[in-house]
Amino acid sequence: MQHLVIASPHRYADLARLWHRWVMRDVAPAFRRAGLQADVTIFRDANSEQFTPELFPGVAFLDNGAGMRDHNDFYDAALGIDCDLLFFLDSDTFLFDADWACRHLEAFADPEVASVSLVSRKGRPAMFALLCRRAAYRELGPRPFRCRYEFPKDWPNGVSLENGDAATRELIKRGKKVLAVGLEESAQYTANFRSSTALRATREIIDAAAGDGAFDRCFRRHRAYTVPAHDNILLGCLYEALYGESFAPDREGKPLGGSATLEDLQRVVAAISDPDEIARLRERFRRSRQAILRMATREGVAIPIPAVFFDEEAEVREVASSSAD
Amino acid sequence: MENGQNAIVLAWGELYRTQRFGPNTVNRGAVLFECEWDGGRFESGAFVAGFFRSGEFAGGTFFGGFFCHGIWLGGTWEGGFDRHGRYWPRGENPAQGAACSTS
Numbered sequence: 001m002q003h004l005v006i007a008s009p010h011r012y013a014d015l016a017r018l019w020h021r022w023v024m025r026d027v028a029p030a031f032r033r034a035g036l037q038a039d040v041t042i043f044r045d046a047n048s049e050q051f052t053p054e055l056f057p058g059v060a061f062l063d064n065g066a067g068m069r070d071h072n073d074f075y076d077a078a079l080g081i082d083c084d085l086l087f088f089l090d091s092d093t094f095l096f097d098a099d100w101a102c103r104h105l106e107a108f109a110d111p112e113v114a115s116v117s118l119v120s121r122k123g124r125p126a127m128f129a130l131l132c133r134r135a136a137y138r139e140l141g142p143r144p145f146r147c148r149y150e151f152p153k154d155w156p157n158g159v160s161l162e163n164g165d166a167a168t169r170e171l172i173k174r175g176k177k178v179l180a181v182g183l184e185e186s187a188q189y190t191a192n193f194r195s196s197t198a199l200r201a202t203r204e205i206i207d208a209a210a211g212d213g214a215f216d217r218c219f220r221r222h223r224a225y226t227v228p229a230h231d232n233i234l235l236g237c238l239y240e241a242l243y244g245e246s247f248a249p250d251r252e253g254k255p256l257g258g259s260a261t262l263e264d265l266q267r268v269v270a271a272i273s274d275p276d277e278i279a280r281l282r283e284r285f286r287r288s289r290q291a292i293l294r295m296a297t298r299e300g301v302a303i304p305i306p307a308v309f310f311d312e313e314a315e316v317r318e319v320a321s322s323s324a325d
Numbered sequence: 326m327e328n329g330q331n332a333i334v335l336a337w338g339e340l341y342r343t344q345r346f347g348p349n350t351v352n353r354g355a356v357l358f359e360c361e362w363d364g365g366r367f368e369s370g371a372f373v374a375g376f377f378r379s380g381e382f383a384g385g386t387f388f389g390g391f392f393c394h395g396i397w398l399g400g401t402w403e404g405g406f407d408r409h410g411r412y413w414p415r416g417e418n419p420a421q422g423a424a425c426s427t428s
Contacts, residue, residue, distance in 0.1 A: 069414035070404055149410035152391055155376045156359065158410070202373075202388075205403055209371035209386035210337065210356045217340040218358060218373075 004036045004085040007078045009043040009071035011197055012258075013050035014239055014247050015091050016042060020056050021242075022094050028058075030098030031087075034105060041081060043074040046201075075127060075145035075163050079138050088130045092193040092231070093119060095129070096294060100189045104131060107179055114176040115168075119192050125180045127164045128192055140170055191291035193231035195224075200232065200248055200259050219260055220268055223277070227284045229260035229268075230308060234292040237303040241296065262306050269308050282309065335370065352385065367400075392419050 006023055010016040023040055031038035040059040044051045048063055064070060068077040078086055085108070087101075095101055095118075104116045108131075115132035117125035127145070137144050144167040151158035161169075168178045202225075203215040219225050236247030236256055250257025260268075272278055289305055296303045326335055335341065337354030346357075348364025356371045363378040367385055375390040383398040393408040397420030406412055407419035 064415075069416050072404065072412060073414045147412050149391070149406045149412075152393075152406060152408060152410040155391055205386060205388055206356055206371050206373065209369075209388075209401070210354055214338070214340070214356050214371070218356060221340065221342060222358065 002036050002085060003083040004031050004038050004087055005041055005078070005081050005083040006031075006038065006087045006089055007041045007043070007074075007081070008089050008091055009045050009074040010051070010091045011045045011047060011071070011201055012091075012248070013047060013055065014243075014245070015197060015235065016051065017055060017243065018235065018239060019089075019091050019094070020059065023089065024058055026098040027087075027089070027095055027101070030102050033099075034102040036085070036105075039083075041078070043068070043071065043078075045071045045074070072147055072163055076143045079134055079144075081134075083134055086130075086132050086134050088127055088132070090128045090192075092196045092235075093128050094191040094291075094295060095189060096191065096298065097189050101129075101131070104179075104181070108133060110177065112175065112177050113179060114171045115178050117178070117180040119186050119190050120180040120183060121162070123180065123183055125164065125168050125178045126162065128194070129190060130164065136171065136176055137167060140167055144170070187287075191295060193228070193235060193288065193291070195228040196231045196235060196259075199225050199228040203258060203260075216264065219264060220271075223268075223272075225260065226265065226268060226281060227288070229265050230285050231288050232256060232259040233262055233265065233306065234288055237305060238292055238296055238299070238301070241301040241303045242299060262308070265308055270310075278309075332365075337370070348380065354385075362395075387418070396420075 006028060008019065028038045028040055041062060042051065042056060042059050043062045045064060051061060062068065068074055075088060101118055104118065107113045107116050114136035115130055118129035118131065120126050145163050147163045148161045148166055149158055150161060171178055206215040206218060232248050233256060239247040246253060246255035248256050248259040269281065285308060326333060326339060331349060333350045335350065335352040335355035339355035341355060341360055342358045343360060345361040345363065346365055350365030352367045352370045354370045356373065357375055358373045360375040361378060362375060362380055364380045366381045366383060368383050369385040371386045371388060372390060373388045377390060377392045377395045379394045381396045381398055382400050384400045386401045386403055387405055388403040389405050391406045397418055402416060402418035404415050413419055
C-alpha cells in the first residue's frame with residue numbers, strides 16, 4: 001500500500017482548525033478510499049502553544065528548529081518524512097471535492113511524473129496544493145523546494161522563483177513531468193484564500209518592530225493587502241459560525257484585529273478612484289465570496305457576508321442565492 | 326523625518342515606500358517598505374521587501390528583502406535573500422554564512 005502524507009505549514013490555530021476540519025473529514029478519508037495509507041502532518045510555524053492535540057486530533061506536529069526555520073524551510077524538511085507521496089496543501093487552500101484530487105493520482109502511473117499541481121499560479125505549477133512523488137524531489141539534492149531570486153542586481157526587476165519553481169525547472173530538465181491542472185478545473189474544485197496568512201504575519205512582524213499602528217499605515221498605502229484582508233473577513237464569518245469564536249483577533253481579542261477589520265478595508269477601498277482597480281477588486285471579492293459560500297453550504301451553516309463597497313448588497317444576495325442552487 | 330546637521334533621522338511612526346536612503350541616514354523606528362538602503366545605519370524599525378545595498382544593520386527587523394554588502398550587527402531576521410539571491414530563513418541570515426561575506 002502506498003503511503004501518502006498530507007502536509008501543511010500553519011501559523012494561526014484558527015485557520016488551521018478550518019483546514020484540519022476539511023482535511024480530516026474529506027481529504028484524508030478520500031485518499032484512504034483510493035487505497036492509500038493517508039496521514040496528516042501540521043508544521044507549527046509559530047504560536048505552537050495554540051496548536052493543542054485536543055484541537056487537532058489525528059495529526060502529527062512538526063515544530064520549527066534547525067533545518068526547519070520557517071514555512072519556506074518546511075517544504076524541504078517534509079521530504080524527510082518516510083512516505084511515497086506528499087500532498088502539500090497550504091493552510092488557506094480547501095478542496096470542495098477530495099475525490100477529484102484522488103483522481104489525479106492516476107497520473108503517477110507514469111513513472112516520469114514527479115508531481116501534479118492542483119492549484120496553479122497563473123497556469124504554472126505551484127505549491128498551494130501539490131501532489132508529489134517524494135523520491136523524485138529527493139533526487140534533486142538538498143533543499144529543492146527553496147525559493148530564490150535570480151538576477152538580484154536587477155532588483156526589483158529580477159526573477160523571483162517561489163517555493164518549488166526551481167525544482168520544477170530542474171525536474172523538467174531531467175526529463176520528468178510536472179503537471180498543472182488547468183485554472184478553470186482548479187477553480188471548480190478548490191478554494192484558495194491566498195496570502196491570508198501572510199497578511200496576518202506581516203502585521204504581527206511590522207507591529208512588533210515598529211509599534212502598534214505601524215501596519216495600519218502600511219495597509220492604507222499598500223493595495224496588495226486588500227484582497228487577503230477581505231479573504232480573512234470571509235474566513236472569519238465562517239469560523240465564527242462554526243466555532244462561535246473570533247477569527248484573527250489581536251492581543252486584546254478584537255475580532256480581525258490581527259488582520260484588518262471591515263471598517264479598515266472599507267476605508268481603503270473608498271479611497272480608490274481608479275475604475276480598473278475597483279473592477280478588479282470587485283471580481284476578486286466576488287470569487288472569494290462564492291468560495292466561502294460554497295464552504296458554508298458544505299458545512300450547512302448560513303453566514304452573513306458584509307459588503308465592502310457601498311453598493312454591494314445586491315451582488316452579495318445574488319451570489320448567495322446562486323451558490324445555494 | 327528629522328534633518329539634522331549631518332544625518333537624516335527616520336523616526337518611530339513614519340512609513341516610507343520605494344525610496345532610496347544614503348549614507349547619512351539613521352533609522353530609529355520607521356517602517357521602510359520596498360526601499361533601498363545604501364550606507365546608513367539602521368537602528369530600529371522594519372525593513373520590508375527592500376534592498377539593503379550597504380550600511381549597518383544594528384537593530385530592528387529585516388523582513389523579506391535583500392541583504393547585499395551590509396554589516397549585520399544585530400536585529401531580527403525574519404527571512405530574506407543574500408546578494409546571490411539565496412534565501413535565508415527566519416533566525417538565520419547571510420552574516421552567519423561563509424558563502425556570503427557581508428562586511
